[in-house]
Amino acid sequence: MARMWLVDIVMRLTLPYVFVFHYFGAGVRADIPSPCIPRKYVENSFVCVCNATDCPEPGRLAPLDILDDFLFVVSSRDKFRFFPGQGLFKPFNLAEMVRETPDKTSATCPHRGAPKTLGFTHTSPNVKDPGNATLIVNKTELYQEILGFGGAMTDAAALTIKTLPEAAQKLLIRSYFSDDGIGYNIARVNMGGCDFSARGYTLDDYPGDVNLSRFALADEDLNYKIPLLRQAKSLRNDSLFVFASPWTAPAWMKTNNDLIGMGSLKTEYYQLWADYYLRFAEAYKKENVSLWGVTTQNEPVDGNIPGFTFNCMGWTGETQREWVKNNLGPTLRKAGYGDVKIMIFDEQRMFMPKWPRDILKDPEAAQYVSGIAVHWYTDFIAPPVLLDLTHAEFPDYWILSTEACVGFTANSPHQVPLGDWGQAQSYATDIIQNLNHWVVGWVDWNLVLNLGGGPNWKANFVAAPIVVNASSGEFYKNPTYYAMGHFSKFIPRGSVRIGLTIQAADEMKKTLQATAFKTPEDTIVLVAINTDEEPAYMSIQEDKRYINFHLHGKAIATFVWKYT
DSSP: OOOOOOOSEEEEEETTTEEEEEETTTOOOOOOOOSOOEEEOSSSSEEEEEOSSOOOOOOOOOOOOSTTEEEEEEEESSSOSSEEEEEEOEEOOHHHHHHOOOOGGGGOOOSSSSOOOOSBOSSOOOOOSTTEEEEEEEEEEEEEEOOEEEEEOOHHHHHHHTTSOHHHHHHHHHHHHSTTTTOOOEEEEEESOOTTSSSOOOSOOOTTOTTOTTOOOOHHIIIIIHHHHHHHHHHTTTOOEEEEEESOOOGGGBTTSSSSSSOBBOGGGHHHHHHHHHHHHHHHHHTTOOOSEEESOSSTTGGGSTTOOSSOOBOOHHHHHHHIIIIIHHHHHHTTOTTSEEEEEEEEGGGTTHHHHHHHTSHHHHTTEEEEEEESTTTTTSOTHHHHHHHHHOTTSEEEEEEOOOOOOTTOTTSSOSSOHHHHHHHHHHHHHHHTTTEEEEEEEESEEETTSOOOTTOOOOOOSEEEETTTTEEEEOHHHHHHHHHHTTSOTTOEEEEEEEEEOHHHHHHEEEEEEEOTTSEEEEEEEEOSSSOEEEEEEETTEEEEEEEOSSEEEEEEEEOO
């Protein structure tokens, strides 16, 4: 489906570089609009408030009218959420490049009021100033193709969404999955219970049921997750990729006879566990939610840790290899589910590339595998070169980031933080890092949680991009929602990463990060984040033209222009 971006509120740039703002259909000059009803709590930024009748959406960007048009969207800690604008590329003037530096005084960025220049300057690029950076786009340098972005429809997410009035529920799902929202196209679902469930359970808690005759989807599936996933599917024209991950087999199939703690699948139940997967796929298909993929186990190392406190089951790379080769792969293929993508690993980057190697070095196992799932929780100690090494060794298997979340702060009166820009910054920098090292998409953890960071039957509370206040019938879009949207909304499935080089002082390279893509709609998309308190004065260069742009401190920007 073509995505030549329209916008509810279109911002036009007219000479001499003055913004004219149009409410859709009205065409009148107005203050700078914002797709947000802001509310400030104790954190360093703000949330955007939604209820059953009022939930401003980002909308869709205006069409690119001429070849040198560019569009941009900015979010920042202090002022903006998906603030849109438009401008023109400027051709290189080599004489100017020698004598001029960016006019920093013209790069002011007011949120409301006077129609001044927002975001860009009028001079040619010069990187001699240590506060400047040049971002050079190389559209002939091609890397991985993107699968997409999304989040997990956990039990907790679905239960929490259902505490809202029905109209607010629909607006929340639209906020994530519609083109007027942030366009998620991947959803993860827990197969049986997980820590973010209200209780501990699996889908066959009947000891000795070796024929799975009592296997059944849970109430959490039938009355919560599946109806919401159907809504999401309808907004994506059935292009939503749903994949499932188990946290544990039934206790009676495990060596420790428990859903938690150190324990693994008994070898005599290897085939039964593969049959359990098949039953789950069949049951979801019957409910009109077909699985695109499965992972072989959520965080398989957890079940090898004594006293682990929530749902888990231990594997090694070697035991997973034997199970995939002899049980899971053949079972799905024989039953007509061979198109369901099997993703191995689903663990922390620090165990790469050894764990994938233990499985993929065996061609009999590798024939059933499509990709490698990875989590973000040790990214701060495990360098991204591990992704490069894994891709170099196994280039035919894509790498998908399948889980990430941030915690809560003790000073928040709501337990989970509402409006913490640092969390958005963590998301955006990790997404850029992963995309720049061969990862084909990034899937968040819980789509939605309550004010306490749950429900979670093991009190493992965390934050989410959208938080629900059931008592007021409101939901709050955290900064992480917009951080995700800077990628998910503008980098559609089928986009290909292209070359991007940042020329800047070493200190600035630590705080200015970016990634770039060519989309199926023949546009180029560049996403940049400035983690410094100070603004970044950057020049984006592509072929023989450039944009000079002032990116505020603590801000994220997405740029879109035509591919030529």
